[in-house]
Every structure is written in structure tokens, then in C-alpha cells.
Amino acid sequence: MQDGLPGCPDCSAAAAPGNSVPGTGGVNLVQDKWKNPTGGKVRGCDTEYGCGNYGASRGSRKHDGSDYESVPGQEIVSPVNGEIIRGSNPYKNDPSYNGVFIRSAEGKSVWVWYLSPDKGIIGSKVQEGDRIGTAQDLTTKYPAKNGNPAITNHIHVRIKDGKTSLNPENLIP
Numbered sequence: 001m002q003d004g005l006p007g008c009p010d011c012s013a014a015a016a017p018g019n020s021v022p023g024t025g026g027v028n029l030v031q032d033k034w035k036n037p038t039g040g041k042v043r044g045c046d047t048e049y050g051c052g053n054y055g056a057s058r059g060s061r062k063h064d065g066s067d068y069e070s071v072p073g074q075e076i077v078s079p080v081n082g083e084i085i086r087g088s089n090p091y092k093n094d095p096s097y098n099g100v101f102i103r104s105a106e107g108k109s110v111w112v113w114y115l116s117p118d119k120g121i122i123g124s125k126v127q128e129g130d131r132i133g134t135a136q137d138l139t140t141k142y143p144a145k146n147g148n149p150a151i152t153n154h155i156h157v158r159i160k161d162g163k164t165s166l167n168p169e170n171l172i173p
Ligand SMILES: [Zn+2]
Pocket: 052, 063, 065, 066, 067, 156, 157
């Protein structure tokens, strides 16, 4: 899943040296409040493109995650203490949109989408609030339509604890 990150096949090897188990060495294992990756609020509803809250309708599916409003090019920070395991692209057939998969220090799976990861970030340990990349522009994929505005730019955050999907809004202020 390093589609958007050429040169990444060595990621796991690069991560290996000094790769202590997360949670040792002063890493905060239990994290009550996470960091907002953009500093923005949860996206409301766009007429053409649905709502940004967790569980919002996506036709037959539900929105598995929460959208935090962003400005294209802005700095995006890690919402949690952990390790950036790999790149993660939201769309199988559109490599122009990217993101990262983070394993939190307490073992949760965290996907952060619609950002260009910083060079060399894959395989590195991060603390909440550390810069991990820059926000992408979603309005080229979801433009103004039928006289309604383009999608509100955002960063999508999805969190799972094992197989259980969690509401990011309960964790991220
Ligand atoms: Zn979303």
C-alpha cells in the first residue's frame, strides 16, 4: 500500500533499527484525548457530498470515520502517539489522493486520509501533534455541482480497536 510513496519498499527495514516496542520508554500508552490533525471542526453537511460526522449516511453504507476541516497545503499533525506503519490511499483507482496508516502506542489502528505524507515519515515514530504531511485539495475530485458548492476540504480519520470501529469524535477534541 505504498502506491503514493515511491521508494517505500524499504520502509519496514528502515523502521527496524532501534524499533523498541511502542509503549516502552515513556511513550504514553493510554491516551484519553487525541490531537486534532487539522485544528478544524468536524465537517458539516455538503449538499452534494454528504456530512462529515461519524456514521453519516453514504447511501447503503455509513461514514466510517470523521472529517476534520482543512485548508489545502496546511500542516497536518498526528492525532496520536504511535508509529506510521505505511502509506494508505483512500481510492484503489486514484493514486492522487494519499494518507497514512498509524498504529497507536496503545494498539489502535488509525487511518488519516487526504494528506501528502512528508518524505521519510513512513516507518517513523510519532507523538501526537508531530507534523506528518500537508492537506490535499479534494475539490478537484468533488467539485461544485448543480449550483452547489464543492466539498468542504477535510482530513478523514478512521479508528479501529481490533475489529471495532470507533467514533473519532469521542477521542479527538
Ligand atoms: Zn470522511
